[in-house]
Every structure is written in C-alpha cells, then in structure tokens.
Amino acid sequence: MDLAAEAGLRVRELREARGMSLSELARRSGVGKGTLSELESGRRNPTLETLYALTTALKVPLSTALQGLPSPAEISGEAVDAVLVERFEADDSVTETYRIRIRSGATQESAAHSPGTTEHLVVLAGIARVGGLGDPVLIGPGQHGSWAADVPHVYQASEGAVEALLIVRHPR
Template sequence: MHSAVDLATQVGARVRMLRTERGISLSELARRSQVGKGTLSELESGRRNPTLETLYALTTALDVPLSAALHTTGPSAEISGAAVDAVLTERFEDASAVTETYRVRIRAGSTQESAGHTPGTTEHIVVLAGTVRVGPLDAPALRVGPGEHATWAADVPHLYQAPENDVDALLVIRYPRQSFGTESD
C-alpha cells in the first residue's frame, strides 16, 4: 500500500503531466472539470489528497481514463470518494479500448452520482456482498445482489448506491479508444 502522501505526490505529478502534454492551462482545466483552481494547484503539487470524484472530473476533462492518473502508482493504490472506495487492480490496453478493473466498496446508506465519462464508455459490476443500485440517473437503477452482475452505459450521468449494507464488488470500466483525444499515458 502507498501512503497518502506518496499517492498525493504521484497522482498530482501525473495530472500535471497529462495537463501539460495536452497544452491545457491550470485555469482551463479547472474550468473544464469544474474543480477549483486552488484545489487543482494543491493537487498537482501533492499538497492535497485526491478524491475519487475530483480525479474523475479531471480525467474526464483531460479526455483520458481514470487509470491514466493512477496506473503509475503501482498496485493497491486506494482512492476514496464520498461513497465509494476503489483500488485499481488491473489496467489492460489494446487497439480498441482501455479496460480498468477496480475492487470497490460502496458504503452503506450512501449514494455516488458520477458524471458521464467519454463517449461509448461502459461499466460492468459483479457484486460480491451486499445489494447495490447502479445505472444511469435517467433510468430506473438496477438492483444487483451477491453473485449477480449488471452492465450500463457510463457515458451519461450514473449512480452507485448501497441502500442497506456495505457493498463489495468488482467494477470493470471499458473506454473505447476512439473516444479519447490525444492520449499518451
């Protein structure tokens, strides 16, 4: 496991590199991601721990998968948000897509609403324990219990919700290559 300081430093450096490679200013990335410029500056300098929500906003604005900011941190780097804790366990790339696998825990009684990812992105969940509600915000959420799985379009706003107990699951996110801008991760 990485310490929070190591993770903040490594992720911040990676976000800065991705931003500068794309020729995007700090102000422009803050505007596109709706992340405060001060927060972004602190994150890039390693003085602020990244949250799952912030990293998703930044990587979506940078037109790269979430793992572009995480995969250099090594295995078992845990990133947490308001409702979800995630550990990137695998990143697979081929000519057609980048596929990420996360071990996730969704905390009981919590809901995570995520903005849409790049066009064509899909998410797949396999529930290990608990019952989760997942899917697009504008459609009835799917209830998925232990041993069950679900798939949904993740290029639209979507949610993860653990109505009763903590949920442990595997989450697979597939980003088609044609949905990215210039990617050099």
C-alpha cells in the same frame, strides 16, 4: 512519494502533455483552480470524484492518472472506495478493473464519462443500486449489471456495504 504527490504529479504531466493551462483544466473539469493547484503540488489528497472529473476533462481513463502509483492504489470518494486491480490496453479500448466498496447508506452520483464508455459491476456481497440515473437496477451477490457510463449514473448501498468488481471500458 505518497499518493497525493504521485497523483498530483501525474495530473500535471497529463495536463502539460495536452498543452492545457491550469485555468483551462479547472474550467473544463469543474474543479476549482486552487484545488487543482494544491493537488498538482501534492499538498492535497485527490478524491475519486476529483480525479474522475480531471481525467474526463483530459479525455483519458482514470487509470491513466493512477498508473505508477504505489500499489495498491486506493482512491476514495464520498460513497465509493476503489482499488485499481488491472488495466488492459487493446487497439480499440482501455479496460480497467477495480475492486470497489460502496459504503452502507451512501449514494454517489457520477458525471458522464467519455462517449462510448460502459461499466459492468459484479457484486460479491451486499445489494447495489447502480446504473443510469433514470433507470438504476438492484444487483445482489453473484449477479452483474451493465450500463452506459457516458451519461450520469449512480452507485448506492442502502442496506449494508457492497463489495464488488467494477469493469470500466473506454473506447479509444
């Protein structure tokens, strides 16, 4: 199975396990019902933004929808390409590590994740502008930053592409 079929199947399994209808998940996530139906049937490739919206509405980390996908599971959005590197489950949290690229000149505004979620970015190359919409910071090579991800936040690479490691911690 390809990425679209695997990810779509995983989203449908998560939705059905929660007893949620297609219409209800579409409403809660803001993803169109037709888009969701095509994604679940494997006829549409999921974007990073779409999968984040769906997994946030399902109250699970993004990596839950990527588990079991052909490695490396790369998912792309309008500004960010991400590869899941590691998922670690502890009693009180799920921590995900992604290798990301923020494309040059691109900006991605991300919706709030589940309450208590935090993000940490270590920049390998380039200069990233990241963090809460009202207070983003500039982070250069070898530097890191952290922010609350349960509020809308931004990723931006205004002067060339950014290569980085993103760590997302979701409380259980």
